Amino acid sequence: MNKKLYIKVMTSAALLSAIALPTQAATDLTDINGSYAKDAIQELVNAGILNGKGDGKFDPSGKIERQDFAIILAKALGLELDQVPASTTFTDVPTSHYAFNYVEAAAKAGLITGYGNGVFGTGNSLSRQDMAVIFVRALGVDATGKGADLEFSDAGQIADYAKDAVAAAVELGLIAGAGNGQFNPTGTAERQAVALVASNFLKKSEEIKKQNEGGNPASPGDTPAPTQPDKPTIPTIPTTPSTPSSGGSSGGGSSSPQPDTTAPTVTLVSSSPVTIGDTVVARSSESGTLYLISANYTPRTKSELDSLSSGRGVAAASANINTNIPTTGLATGDYRIFAVDAAGNVSAPSSGIELIEASSPLTLSLKSGAKLWLNSGATLLDSTSDSSSPNTRNMNNLIEITNGSTPLQIGNYLGSNCFTVVDSNNNPVANLVIDSSSDLLQWSEDPNNLGPIVIPVAAADEHSVASLDFTLWDNHGGNLGSVQVPIIFDKIKPTVTAATYTDGSITLTFSEDMPIEINAPSITLDYSAIGDFTDSEPFPSEAAYTVTVLNSKQFRINLTPSAIAKLTSVGKFRILALAPNDYAGNPIDLNGGIQIPSI
Numbered sequence: 001m002n003k004k005l006y007i008k009v010m011t012s013a014a015l016l017s018a019i020a021l022p023t024q025a026a027t028d029l030t031d032i033n034g035s036y037a038k039d040a041i042q043e044l045v046n047a048g049i050l051n052g053k054g055d056g057k058f059d060p061s062g063k064i065e066r067q068d069f070a071i072i073l074a075k076a077l078g079l080e081l082d083q084v085p086a087s088t089t090f091t092d093v094p095t096s097h098y099a100f101n102y103v104e105a106a107a108k109a110g111l112i113t114g115y116g117n118g119v120f121g122t123g124n125s126l127s128r129q130d131m132a133v134i135f136v137r138a139l140g141v142d143a144t145g146k147g148a149d150l151e152f153s154d155a156g157q158i159a160d161y162a163k164d165a166v167a168a169a170v171e172l173g174l175i176a177g178a179g180n181g182q183f184n185p186t187g188t189a190e191r192q193a194v195a196l197v198a199s200n201f202l203k204k205s206e207e208i209k210k211q212n213e214g215g216n217p218a219s220p221g222d223t224p225a226p227t228q229p230d231k232p233t234i235p236t237i238p239t240t241p242s243t244p245s246s247g248g249s250s251g252g253g254s255s256s257p258q259p260d261t262t263a264p265t266v267t268l269v270s271s272s273p274v275t276i277g278d279t280v281v282a283r284s285s286e287s288g289t290l291y292l293i294s295a296n297y298t299p300r301t302k303s304e305l306d307s308l309s310s311g312r313g314v315a316a317a318s319a320n321i322n323t324n325i326p327t328t329g330l331a332t333g334d335y336r337i338f339a340v341d342a343a344g345n346v347s348a349p350s351s352g353i354e355l356i357e358a359s360s361p362l363t364l365s366l367k368s369g370a371k372l373w374l375n376s377g378a379t380l381l382d383s384t385s386d387s388s389s390p391n392t393r394n395m396n397n398l399i400e401i402t403n404g405s406t407p408l409q410i411g412n413y414l415g416s417n418c419f420t421v422v423d424s425n426n427n428p429v430a431n432l433v434i435d436s437s438s439d440l441l442q443w444s445e446d447p448n449n450l451g452p453i454v455i456p457v458a459a460a461d462e463h464s465v466a467s468l469d470f471t472l473w474d475n476h477g478g479n480l481g482s483v484q485v486p487i488i489f490d491k492i493k494p495t496v497t498a499a500t501y502t503d504g505s506i507t508l509t510f511s512e513d514m515p516i517e518i519n520a521p522s523i524t525l526d527y528s529a530i531g532d533f534t535d536s537e538p539f540p541s542e543a544a545y546t547v548t549v550l551n552s553k554q555f556r557i558n559l560t561p562s563a564i565a566k567l568t569s570v571g572k573f574r575i576l577a578l579a580p581n582d583y584a585g586n587p588i589d590l591n592g593g594i595q596i597p598s599i
Contacts, residue, residue: 035060036349037192040199049075060192063125067099070106079105090120129162129185132169143168152183174200179268179351260343273354279324284339289313292325295334364472370398373584376491382451383410390585417452431473438466460489490584506557513552524577531570571598
């Protein structure tokens with residue numbers, strides 16, 4: 001940076017610092033209240049350095065394109081815009097382009113370069129590392145060798161030309177990491193991030209100006225344009241120029257210590273989310289105090305931080321050490337970390353971190369007596385069918401999944417034998433996978449995507465042994481446990497082994513256990529007064545009888561008095577249909593109908 005540009009930086013910073021913000025902002029922006037850079041955005045908008053995007057919007061999370069960043073840079077530094085070259089520097093920024101004067105001014109000052117071959121990169125987003133390079137270059141500090149001190153976990157991804165500048169920008173408090181101990185060098189710079197860094201830049205410029213009051217600012221001389229595109233040569237200016245004597249006319253006096261006006265930088269180490277009760281780990285570039293504050297607030301003073309945190313600040317004994325911040329008693333939601341140094345300077349906020357409720361472990365267990373009966377046909381395993389579906393099995397009837405004492409349900413089928421598990425609000429909380437190691441089973445997919453279809457092989461019979469495996473997985477791929485449901489192969493239709501009438505009741509006995517619910521059996525029952533059924537009359541259940549389950553193999557049809565009054569000495573009952581099917585879905589074999597004498 002040449003001396004003229006250096007002085008313009010100082011002048012712009014002084015001008016900005018002198019602006020008194022009005023009670024009612026000159027430009028009302030309706031979408032910045034939730035931005036971590038709200039104050040910086042409003043400050044720069046009021047100063048005419050930043051513009052909104054119309055309709056009262058600023059679009060804090062929008063991306064900054066390279067030509068728009070050149071405009072911000074030129075305005076912030078007060079670069080001369082009327083001295084444009086005779087011919088365009090970049091083929092993609094013609095004289096008719098809205099950013100032409102600004103791009104040319106920034107290029108002339110040696111602050112921003114193109115991609116080479118006369119291309120500026122109009123329309124491309126500005127990366128975080130390039131933003132750091134340009135601001136550090138504009139500030140004129142000596143960043144040589146500082147890249148060796150980078151502690152970000154992704155420091156190896158920072159381009160070689162940008163490492164020293166990134167380290168200097170972090171050290172000077174211009175920019176912070178992107179969270180989780182990373183810098184994210186190639187990530188695109190958001191509009192709110194540029195506003196915050198620009199504000200920090202101007203404040204740092206003002207600080208350097210004050211350090212140079214009483215003498216001429218150090219001049220690094222003219223800095224030539226970089227020899228490679230987007231690989232700037234960092235000027236060599238001392239970060240803190242020597243402070244001249246402030247003595248009186250006698251020439252005596254001594255150097256006065258300069259106040260610490262540099263805010264620390266804070267780096268979030270923990271990964272989001274963090275369970276309430278655990279600690280959030282962060283570090284500050286200076287010793288001092290760290291605060292965990294709701295993302296709804298952007299405090300600017302230590303007293304505000306103490307108030308918002310109820311005095312829960314945690315001391316950082318020294319710079320750049322991991323500090324554990326407790327979360328016990330805090331509400332769920334998004335938070336950010338602020339650091340305060342010994343001089344009371346407050347850092348820019350860290351990236352956000354979410355606090356979540358501690359949840360009870362999910363458990364998977366078998367329901368009492370759970371068995372899977374299969375006949376010789378195809379059986380759909382789903383999560384919605386009722387108990388009367390003959391060739392469908394509802395998995396919720398076989399297993400139980402709970403979150404502590406709260407029951408969960410098996411939800412939608414995801415394919416590949418996998419179901420989602422949902423809470424009472426239908427939010428996915430886990431996945432359930434069905435499988436089997438048995439070679440007695442074959443699998444296929446339901447065309448309606450309701451669940452997997454399982455088919456026994458021909459060799460499977462009532463003596464075969466197999467099981468269905470259910471495994472519960474959390475949303476992070478952790479195995480929460482498995483259970484096995486035994487499989488009963490049943491290809492035989494049940495029969496009625498006894499049917500008798502006594503004292504107004506018909507008792508039926510079956511050849512096997514039946515899943516008969518007390519109000520469920522569907523019976524087609526008719527009666528012949530002469531016994532040959534040429535005069536058969538149906539018995540409607542709602543008027544003629546009720547059903548009582550005696551045990552797993554017997555139920556009783558109890559006739560009403562009006563139905564009993566129709567009986568004759570030679571009359572007979574006949575059962576033509578009987579449901580439900582057995583546990584395997586096999587229908588009852590009535591052998592053409594069961595006849596029962598009425599007397």
